[in-house]
Amino acid sequence: MHKPNGRLRLLVDLDGVLYRGMTALPGVGEFFAWVEAAGHAYLLVTNNSLRTQAEVAGNLRRMGVAVDPERILTSAVATSAWLRAQAPGGTRVQALGGSGLQQALFSPGSVFTPDWQSPEWLVLGQDFDITYQKLAAACIAVQNGARFVVTNPDTTLPTEAGLTPGAGAWQAVVTLVTGVQATVIGKPELGIFETALSMMPTEGEVVVVGDRLDTDILAGHRLGATTALVLTGVSTRGEVSAFPVKPDYIFENLRDLVAQWS
Ligand SMILES: [Mg+2]
Known part of the structure; x- marks a missing residue:
């Protein structure tokens, strides 16, 4: 064979x-x-953009699998790398997402500046602390010309109780409101x-x-x-x-x- x-x-x-x-x-x-x-x-x-590479490696270790964190590529890390190739240092980024995305974009030494007033880029990932205010700010940022990037297009996040919203669901909200399609990094x-x-x-x-x-x-x-x-x-x-x-x-x-x- x-x-x-x-x-x-x-x-x-x-x-x-x-x-x-x-x-x-x-x-x-x-x-x-x-x-x-x-x-x-x-x-x-x-x-998955929620967790950092170290957090994923820690979870794997608890399951008996030893992997160097650098061998883990999350959609958050890939989005940050992709953005670095597009955007010059000091670029203002509004990011909705968990610790994985926040660390990938804004860890010490990062070239990006967090900005919710006049962002040049809107980056959207899975966010368990999503609010109306955050989604409204994201929609307004895109209407004001911020470029729209999404870590991963998964509309659902399966749980034992059933399907819950994933990053793609927030993406759909912003696209419905603004008419703007996102650049998607994940599979x-x-x-x-x-x-x-x-x-x-x-x-x-x-x-x-x-x-x-x-x-x-x-x-x-x-x-x-x-x-x-x-x-x-x-x-x-x-x-x-x-x-x-x-x-x-x-x-x-x-x-x-x-x-x-x-
Ligand atoms: Mg899978």
Whole structure:
């Protein structure tokens, strides 16, 4: 059976691939052992903008997975990197989002200035402290000419009780009110993967591993990468036939992937 060749550049999703809730999924240990032994390059790439890289690494450590925080690329970090490439130092940014986004944009030494009066950019991420006032200020900023950027387009955030609003829901509010479309960095758009590749070696087959057809696999396909769907998260085998883009590989879990690729 065909399998990816040589040293790989792996872009691996987090939620639904490495863990679910606070539980590591089957094969995570074998996966990192295989990556290390084979000398593959990897980044863990997540649309979630809420947490900092250190917080994500801490959660992984509690699940028994030791990963350097620099190997974690959140949509917040990717958005900050993308913005740095567009905007000169001192650019005024209004950011709605959690600690992951605030730290990515405004940590000491940052080139950006937080500004809610006359921002040049509006950056929107998942925000558990969203208010009418914040959304109103975001709409007014965009009407006044601020450029509109969204960390990730996920309209929903699944919880045990049901679906709750994600960053894409706030994005929809601002677009409905202003008529302005956002630039989106997270999957299935390519900004986050392009940022990931800029942080990795230039050689090696690019392989995207994810649990969602509509984000991970679609973005991987758009990138021209090899794609592998694992069935430990959102998308099911049954959904594959109805989805226009097919993953190159489908695995029950990471253990299955390692067994077939090593
Ligand atoms: Mg996922």
